[in-house]
Amino acid sequence: MIDPLAAAMKAAASGLQAQSMRLRIVSENIANAESTGATPGADPYARRTLAFHSALDRAAGVSLVKAGEAREDDAPFRLDRDPGNPAADANGMVKRPNVDVLIEMADMREANRGYQANLQVIRQSREMAAATIDLLRSGA
Amino acid sequence: MTDLALFDLAARNARWLGARQAVVASNIANAHTPGYKASDLQPFEETLARTRLTPTATSPAHMGAGEAAIVRAGARETEGWETVYSGNNVTLEQQLLKAGEVSRGHALNVGLTKAFHRMFLASVKG
Numbered sequence: 001m002i003d004p005l006a007a008a009m010k011a012a013a014s015g016l017q018a019q020s021m022r023l024r025i026v027s028e029n030i031a032n033a034e035s036t037g038a039t040p041g042a043d044p045y046a047r048r049t050l051a052f053h054s055a056l057d058r059a060a061g062v063s064l065v066k067a068g069e070a071r072e073d074d075a076p077f078r079l080d081r082d083p084g085n086p087a088a089d090a091n092g093m094v095k096r097p098n099v100d101v102l103i104e105m106a107d108m109r110e111a112n113r114g115y116q117a118n119l120q121v122i123r124q125s126r127e128m129a130a131a132t133i134d135l136l137r138s139g140a
Numbered sequence: 141m142t143d144l145a146l147f148d149l150a151a152r153n154a155r156w157l158g159a160r161q162a163v164v165a166s167n168i169a170n171a172h173t174p175g176y177k178a179s180d181l182q183p184f185e186e187t188l189a190r191t192r193l194t195p196t197a198t199s200p201a202h203m204g205a206g207e208a209a210i211v212r213a214g215a216r217e218t219e220g221w222e223t224v225y226s227g228n229n230v231t232l233e234q235q236l237l238k239a240g241e242v243s244r245g246h247a248l249n250v251g252l253t254k255a256f257h258r259m260f261l262a263s264v265k266g
Contacts, residue, residue: 003158004155004158004159004161004162005158005161005162007162007165008158008161008162008164008165009165011162011165011166011168011169012165012168012169014169015165015168015169015170015171018169018172019172022172051174052170052172052173052174053173053174054166054169054170054173054176060162061162062162062163062165062166063166063169063170063176064166064169065169065170065173110172111172113232114168114171114172114232117168117171117232117235117236118165118168118169120236120239121161121164121165121168121169121239124161124239124242124243125161125165127243128157128158128161128242128243128246131246131247131250132154132246132250134250135250135253135254135257
């Protein structure tokens with residue numbers, strides 16, 4: 001059994017890690033929002049998503065959060081007519097990524113909010129630990 | 141030490157607050173985990189009533205022994221303010237409010253302990 005305040009910080013740290021992983025995937029999606037294939041008719045970049053799952057840490061007695069493997073979104077690609085594009089097929093259609101930048105932005109804000117909440121927990125746990133330690137100092 | 145019941149009570153309260161902080165931290169970490177249900181500890185009064193007698197862990201292999209384990213076993217799933225489509229019922233605002241309660245409770249606890257200690261020293265020094 002570890003100190004519950006340390007356990008709280010461990011849980012918050014796992015949250016920070018998971019949310020930052022999510023931010024990374026979101027930024028990959030936004031960066032590749034217009035990445036088409038290189039050869040005629042080739043598939044473009046497929047949007048990737050991350051699923052979280054909780055994992056009980058028995059020693060600490062808290063539920064940590066783990067980011068799973070990033071998986072591709074199987075939503076259909078957008079089709080644009082652009083015969084001059086190297087990725088255009090015989091009919092002049094180009095497959096564009098299934099990334100909706102608006103959704104990615106919303107996801108980014110949510111990840112950001114989660115990150116801040118975890119950060120707040122760490123800050124507060126640290127203050128609580130500091131206040132407890134301070135009992136020693138002022139006791140004389 | 142029955143003579144120092146105030147210190148004992150303060151220590152129990154501090155342990156409960158620490159455990160609650162850990163529970164709130166778990167909830168916040170899992171704020172976006174599909175299917176996760178927020179949990180919370182039972183109020184301190186109830187925990188206090190249940191931990192009058194506690195089994196002691198005499199080996200590291202013992203599970204569920206000690207006061208901390210009993211405090212933790214008091215964690216129950218709670219109703220959140222809202223449940224989203226993924227089945228998750230953690231609301232960050234609600235959890236941060238709880239974290240605020242813990243923080244305030246801890247500040248009070250530490251303040252009282254300091255005051256007890258001052259009184260104790262004053263009586264010892266005469």
